[in-house]
Amino acid sequence: MTEQQALYKYCTQLGDNALIQSYRLAEWCSRAPILEEDLALTNMALDMTGRAQLLLQYAGQLAGKGQTEDDLAYRRSEPEYSNSLIMELPDDDFAFTMVRQLLTSTFEYFLYSALTSSTDKTVAAIAAKAVKEAKYHMAHTTDWVIRLGDGTDESSRRTQQALNKLWPYTEELFETDDAHKMLLAAGIAADVNKIKASWSEHINATRTAAKITMPSDDYQHSGGTRGIHTEYLGHILSEMQYLQRAYPDAKW
Amino acid sequence: MVKTNHTRSEIFKLLSAIPDPEIPVVNIQEMGMLRDVIISEEGYNVLLTPTYTGCPAMAQIQHDILALLASEHIAPAKVTLILEPAWTTDWMSEQAKEKLKKYGIAPPLHSSCNQGVFANNTIHCPLCNSANTSLISRFGSTPCKSLYQCNDCKEPFEYFKCH
Numbered sequence: 001m002t003e004q005q006a007l008y009k010y011c012t013q014l015g016d017n018a019l020i021q022s023y024r025l026a027e028w029c030s031r032a033p034i035l036e037e038d039l040a041l042t043n044m045a046l047d048m049t050g051r052a053q054l055l056l057q058y059a060g061q062l063a064g065k066g067q068t069e070d071d072l073a074y075r076r077s078e079p080e081y082s083n084s085l086i087m088e089l090p091d092d093d094f095a096f097t098m099v100r101q102l103l104t105s106t107f108e109y110f111l112y113s114a115l116t117s118s119t120d121k122t123v124a125a126i127a128a129k130a131v132k133e134a135k136y137h138m139a140h141t142t143d144w145v146i147r148l149g150d151g152t153d154e155s156s157r158r159t160q161q162a163l164n165k166l167w168p169y170t171e172e173l174f175e176t177d178d179a180h181k182m183l184l185a186a187g188i189a190a191d192v193n194k195i196k197a198s199w200s201e202h203i204n205a206t207r208t209a210a211k212i213t214m215p216s217d218d219y220q221h222s223g224g225t226r227g228i229h230t231e232y233l234g235h236i237l238s239e240m241q242y243l244q245r246a247y248p249d250a251k252w
Numbered sequence: 253m254v255k256t257n258h259t260r261s262e263i264f265k266l267l268s269a270i271p272d273p274e275i276p277v278v279n280i281q282e283m284g285m286l287r288d289v290i291i292s293e294e295g296y297n298v299l300l301t302p303t304y305t306g307c308p309a310m311a312q313i314q315h316d317i318l319a320l321l322a323s324e325h326i327a328p329a330k331v332t333l334i335l336e337p338a339w340t341t342d343w344m345s346e347q348a349k350e351k352l353k354k355y356g357i358a359p360p361l362h363s364s365c366n367q368g369v370f371a372n373n374t375i376h377c378p379l380c381n382s383a384n385t386s387l388i389s390r391f392g393s394t395p396c397k398s399l400y401q402c403n404d405c406k407e408p409f410e411y412f413k414c415h
Binding site for chain 2: 039046047053122124126132136
């Protein structure tokens with residue numbers, strides 16, 4: 001694997017994480033509990049779409065086959081997607097969405113903070129934008145998780161249920177492969193071990209403030225980054241890619 | 253071969269007439285989005301920097317730039333999006349901030365206010381200038397704005413986030 005191939009893999013993975021998160025967040029459009037939250041969820045979805053666009057555009061350039069961000073988004077099938085499994089899980093309720101977004105946005109805030117000093121100029125430039133957006137997502141979801149967890153009996157029960165269900169998908173965020181290792185040595189990728197310490201600290205502090213307990217089950221799922229997905233990704237792609245599959249090269 | 257009968261400053265002046273499609277009281281130069289115009293033998297290359305990664309106004313702005321240049325027979329022209337250095341609200345001119353305030357949008361504080369994740373900044377009401385305001389939502393009608401309310405004059409208003 002050349003460094004360029006490793007970087008393609010890395011950027012595709014970051015881009016896929018943003019794209020699938022965007023899809024799940026956008027599903028809330030017109031369905032959020034209050035108007036302000038409808039705006040917040042779709043704003044976050046828009047930030048994720050923008051991030052996915054930049055990362056997949058760069059990945060397409062690195063591959064050198066003339067692929068655009070749209071080709072990568074609409075013309076790859078599930079095994080070619082490398083997002084973490086946590087991104088594709090369907091939303092049970094508002095508490096689930098907020099807990100997931102807290103877990104992923106906190107990870108992304110520390111990840112993109114580290115990537116602002118990447119030796120790859122494009123990665124560093126994308127990170128400089130993404131980190132500012134991730135910070136808003138992290139602050140917003142932290143507030144909500146505390147409010148829900150330390151709220152009514154029902155909101156607390158649902159928040160705890162969401163964390164129990166999501167926790168077994170968190171370890172995958174910190175997985176590394178050969179591409180990561182090569183890029184880490186070159187100063188391009190971020191060191192996930194360092195990110196994990198900061199992430200754990202913030203998640204634990206938020207969990208404590210929300211009066212939510214740590215799930216006891218320590219089983220962890222894995223596979224998304226290697227293209228082995230849950231059944232849910234296929235359903236996402238069948239809807240997201242429908243138009244380009246049915247009418248190839250259709251343009252607005 | 254391009255006839256360079258349009259200077260960089262002329263094109264800059266021309267493009268400065270293009271408003272931000274979301275906040276039409278300010279133009280793309282005051283917003284700090286219009287970075288440069290490069291004139292070479294290949295034509296005119298307008299360097300534009302995106303404000304927010306997913307901001308849908310970017311496509312409209314690119315379209316407006318190309319349409320305006322075409323109407324002035326400035327060709328061949330293209331728009332290149334540049335990511336580095338990343339756009340910051342610190343590039344907004346004082347004039348733009350004043351216009352935002354008159355329009356009813358609280359202008360962004362300096363981006364240094366943005367260092368902490370949970371920074372609690374005082375945002376002044378653009379209508380009565382009161383510092384007694386509270387945050388309604390971190391997200392507003394566009395990615396760049398938050399929703400606030402003034403506790404004195406009771407008016408809700410938007411704040412252009414520092415970025």
